[in-house]
Amino acid sequence: MTALSIGTMIGFAPTASAATPVCNGQMRVAVGSYNVWAPTNEAPWLTLTTNCVMRQGMAGMDRGAISALQYALRVCNGANGLANDGQFGPLTTQAVRDFQARVGISADxxxxxxxxxxxxxxxxxxxxxQKIA
Structure with missing residues (x-):
C-alpha cells in the first residue's frame, strides 16, 4: 500500500500489484477551497481511496458512487442528457467511453x-x- 493524499483526504492506495477495488461508496473530497462528491472504496479496515473501479455488470457497486459519476459526467464532462439513476448500464458505459475517447485515454x-x-x-x-489531483 502507498500513501494517497487528495486535497485534505488522506488514505492508502493499492500498490500496482494489487487489484483496484470496486467503488462501494462516495465521499466529500476537498479540492483547494471547494468540495466535490467522488466515488470511493471503503475497505473493511476503513481505508478510503478514490482509486476504485466501476463497470457495467460489476457486483458490489454503490448507487451513490454511480450517481456521483453520472452527475459529474453530465455537468462537467459533456454527457448531456445522461440520467442520474444510480445504474451503471449501457448509457453510463457509453458516456464513460465517449469521455475517455474525447480526452485520449483507453476508451473501454x-x-x-x-x-x-x-x-x-x-x-x-x-x-x-474541479479536477481531483
Missing part, C-alpha cells in the same frame, strides 16, 4: 483511476468543475 467504458484523474467534478459550493 470502465471507470477507474485513469478516468477519475482525467475528469472534472462539480464543486458542492458553487457547481464549478
Amino acid at each position: 467504458g470502465v471507470y477507474g483511476p485513469q478516468t477519475r484523474r482525467a475528469m472534472y467534478w462539480p464543486a458542492i459550493e458553487n457547481g464549478r468543475c
